Amino acid sequence: MNRILRSIFLLVALLSGVATTMGGNPLPESIVVALKPDKNPDQMLKEREALAQSLSKILGRPVRVIVPLSATVIIEGLANGSIDLGWLSATDMVHARKADAAELLLVGEIDGRRDYSSLWLCLKEKPYESLEQLRGKPVAFASPTSTSGHLIPRLDLKKRGLIAKEPVEFFGAGNVWFGTGYMSGVERVLSGEAEAAAVSDYVFEKDKHMTPEQKNRLRILARQGPVPTHTLAVSARLDQAAREKLRNALLEFTSADPKLCQTVFTSPLVPTKADEHLQPIVEALAIIPQE
Numbered sequence: 001m002n003r004i005l006r007s008i009f010l011l012v013a014l015l016s017g018v019a020t021t022m023g024g025n026p027l028p029e030s031i032v033v034a035l036k037p038d039k040n041p042d043q044m045l046k047e048r049e050a051l052a053q054s055l056s057k058i059l060g061r062p063v064r065v066i067v068p069l070s071a072t073v074i075i076e077g078l079a080n081g082s083i084d085l086g087w088l089s090a091t092d093m094v095h096a097r098k099a100d101a102a103e104l105l106l107v108g109e110i111d112g113r114r115d116y117s118s119l120w121l122c123l124k125e126k127p128y129e130s131l132e133q134l135r136g137k138p139v140a141f142a143s144p145t146s147t148s149g150h151l152i153p154r155l156d157l158k159k160r161g162l163i164a165k166e167p168v169e170f171f172g173a174g175n176v177w178f179g180t181g182y183m184s185g186v187e188r189v190l191s192g193e194a195e196a197a198a199v200s201d202y203v204f205e206k207d208k209h210m211t212p213e214q215k216n217r218l219r220i221l222a223r224q225g226p227v228p229t230h231t232l233a234v235s236a237r238l239d240q241a242a243r244e245k246l247r248n249a250l251l252e253f254t255s256a257d258p259k260l261c262q263t264v265f266t267s268p269l270v271p272t273k274a275d276e277h278l279q280p281i282v283e284a285l286a287i288i289p290q291e
Contacts, residue, residue: 026241030062031055034074034086035264037067037181047264054257058249069180071145074233078102081237085246087265089147090228090281097274102233104274105247108267110202114277115226117201118148118156121189122221128195131222132162138175140185140194141167147281148200148227149182155284156224165288183209190214196221202266228277232269247271 033051035044048065055063066083068074071092077083079101088096096102110116120139122128142149154167163169167176177194179185185197186209203209204218232250234243254261254269261268 026239027059027061027245028084028238028242030064031059031084031246032077032082033063033065034077034083035065035067036071036074036087036089037069047260050260051264054253054260055249058252058256059245070143075099075101078233078235079237081235084235084238085250086233086235088231088233089145090231090278091147091151091285092145093231093233093274094278094281094285095145096233097278100236102236103243104231104272104277105234105243106232106250106269107272107277108229108231108265109270110229110267114229114270114272115280116148116229117223117225118152118227119199119201119204119220119224120153120196120222121186121199121204121218122196123189123217124219126195126221128221131157131160134196134221135162135170136172136175137195138177138193139167139171140177140179140188140197142179142182142185142197142199144178146182146198148225149185149198150178151281151284151288152224152227153198155288156222158288186210186214186218190217200227201225206266208263208266226280228280229267230265231277232265 033055035048037044044067048067052063052065068077071088074083074086074088075092075096078086078096079099085105086102093104097104107114120131128134144150157163157167157170177188179188182199182203185194185199186203188194189197201223204215204220234246250269258268
């Protein structure tokens, strides 16, 4: 009888442990959030600290915010589990899903829209009146993986009949430069090393990336798009319960601290259907695949 009772007690304890695990917090002990390096480093440091503190309070656990050198590093981190959440362009998100590294959690919504424009910026004093006048001129793309700073302007060049595939066909050998974010391209224009830079419209038309002095020296040469807004990716290594908890936490953050959310992510974060949001990029990549 004692043996039977011990077996019953052992079974109850085991089931109790399972129930506790199932009912407990499904999140890792700490959360790592990765942002793209698309702003002034000092500005990003302040934003990182504020975001980490705000999310830590909501999630009830430590949050670390990092800024890797590229989207490729973020995608690799999402794949191996060293990064839990990553702020990615729509193009990066397509690549992350294709690699089974991450899924789309939330997207940015700018002025009620989930798309925006890509711009070519040049110095105010330059004589250019159209994109076609940049033939043979040095230009800067935001980064190889940037949607508004590379893919969409590259697709536009093809639609205009200016290239068959590669930008170098139009701009010339040695005249195509890729940066590590929007401001790296803008700074190249400001220094005179490039005649134009491809960026997102909010980099120029909002007040979060440039100083008034920088903006005052530039103008819009061309506009193309639309571009699906940026995405918040969640690591594929996290289960559905963890994803839901993170989604709810980020939505709470959006409502509780809209100013900080706007500062860090340029827009409120909202849920949407992944396939629908990313379809324009899937179609663009089918026409101009990236290496």
